[in-house]
Amino acid sequence: MSGRAGGKAKPLxxxxxxxxxxxxxxxxxxxxxxxxxxxxxxMQQKAAGKGPLVGGGIKKSGKK
Known part of the structure; x- marks a missing residue:
């Protein structure tokens, strides 16, 4: 084999x-x-600076 016949082809x-x-x-x-x-x-920077919009999450009552 001569040249690049067996090697990797050069991309166009x-x-x-x-x-x-x-x-x-x-x-x-x-x-x-x-x-x-x-x-x-x-706006993303302003929103990231503040805490969560809704505080408290899921509220559980004291009764069982």
Whole structure:
């Protein structure tokens, strides 16, 4: 056997991604998504700082 006949085949290169032209509508949509992500992260941080919303859990009566 000569060369790489028995070896591992070399993977093919992926084609390069082409630059996509974005219009104003696409840019506005991406900006809105980014704002929503930042707001969501802020709300998660606020919620994580507080304790449980409902305190006490299951209440049992003293009677048996």
């Amino acid at each position: 290169k992926a084609p390069k991604k082409k630059a996509v032209d974005l219009d104003e509508e696409d840019l506005a949509y991406k900006a809105r998504l980014k704002e929503e992500q930042t707001k969501l992260k802020e």
